[in-house]
Amino acid sequence: MKKITFLIFILSFFVVGELLIRLTEEFSIMETNRIQMVDVALDDTEELRLLERNKIDLSDSSLRVLVIGDSYMHGAGIPKDKKISSRLRESLLKNNSKYKNVYVLDASVPNSNNLDNKNTYFRYKEEFQPQIVIWGYHYNDINGNLEQTNEMIADNTSKQKSPQKKPAGKESKMKIRQITNLLYNSAMLKFVMPKINSTALSMGYIIPKSRLANTTKHYETNNTTWKKSKEYLAETLNDSKDSDIHFIVYQFAYTNLIEYPELFTNANDEIESFFTSFDNLTYISGTEQFKGQKAADYFIYKDDGHPNEKAHFLISKKIESHIYKYSTSLN
Missing domain, CATH: 3.40.50.1110 (SGNH hydrolase)
Structure with a gap:
C-alpha cells in the first residue's frame, strides 16, 4: 500500500510540475530569469x-x-x-x-x-x-554546422524533409519509443535537467551526454x-x-x-x-x-x-x- 501511495505521489508531482511549467512558458507567469540578448552581428566601429x-x-x-x-x-x-x-x-x-x-x-x-x-x-x-x-x-x-558549402546544407535539408517510413518493430519497442519521446519533450525534465547540470558543474562534475560532455568529447x-x-x-x-x-x-x-x-x-x-x-x-x-x-x-x-x-x-x-x-x- 505504501509503495502505491509513493508512486501516486511521484506521478502527481510530475504531472502538476509539467502543467505548471507549461503554463509558465505559455503565460510568462513566475518569470524570474534574466536572459542576456546578444546581437549576432559585427559592432559598428x-x-x-x-x-x-x-x-x-x-x-x-x-x-x-x-x-x-x-x-x-x-x-x-x-x-x-x-x-x-x-x-x-x-x-x-x-x-x-x-x-x-x-x-x-x-x-x-x-x-x-x-x-x-x-x-x-x-x-x-x-x-x-x-x-x-x-x-x-x-x-x-x-x-555547429561545419559543412563547407550551401549546396551540401540544402541537400541535407531536402533529405530531412523527405517522408520517412516508420521502422518495423515489435509493439513493445514502439511503446518504449513513445515513452522516450514523451520524456524527451517533457517541460518538467527540460526545466529540471539544467538545474541538475548546473549543480553538478558547480561541484566540478560534467554529466555524461550533456552538451558540455559532448563538446569535450x-x-x-x-x-x-x-x-x-x-x-x-x-x-x-x-x-x-x-x-x-x-x-x-x-x-x-x-x-x-x-x-x-x-x-x-x-x-x-x-x-x-x-x-x-x-x-x-x-x-x-x-x-x-x-x-x-x-x-x-x-x-x-x-x-x-x-x-x-x-x-x-x-x-x-x-x-x-x-x-x-x-x-x-x-x-
Missing part, C-alpha cells in the same frame, strides 16, 4: 566604417589588427567599451609611438564556429591586410568533428604564414569553471598541441592565465562561462603584451 569607404591606411606606417572569435571575444553581457578589442584599441592608440595609424577591426560574431571564423579571416584578409590576427578560440567553436584525437575543424584551422594558419601574418590565439576557458581545470585536460592538450605546431603563432592559454583564481571574480553569471569586465581587462593586457613584442619586429 570606426574601422568598419573606414573599411566600407576604402579609407584604411594599408601602408607600413599603420598597424592593423584583426580580431575574430565568438561571443567570448565579442563580449557578451558587458559594455562595448569594456571588451577586449575596445581596450586593445584604446591602449595601442595611447601608447603607440611607431605607427601613424592604429586599427583594431573587431570581426568577432557571437555563435560563430571554426568554419565561420575561417571565413571571417578570408573575408577581411585582402581588404584589411592585417599584420596581426587575434583569434579568440573557445571549446564550443567545434560545434569532440576533442578526442580521432574524432571526425575535430579533424574537420583542424582542416579549417590549418587552412587559415598556413595561409597566414604565406602572407606573413602573425596569429595570436587566445584559448578562452569557461570562466565559471576555472577552478576545475582538470575537466578540460584532454581538450586543452589537443588544442594546445595543434596550435603550437605552427611557428607563425603565439598561443595563450586562458586556463593557465586564470589558474588558481576564484571563478566568482570573473564570470557574469554562475551558470554561464562568459568572462566579465574584469576578465576582459586582464585578457586584453595579456594579449597586448604579445602585440607589442611582435609589432616591434615589423618593418
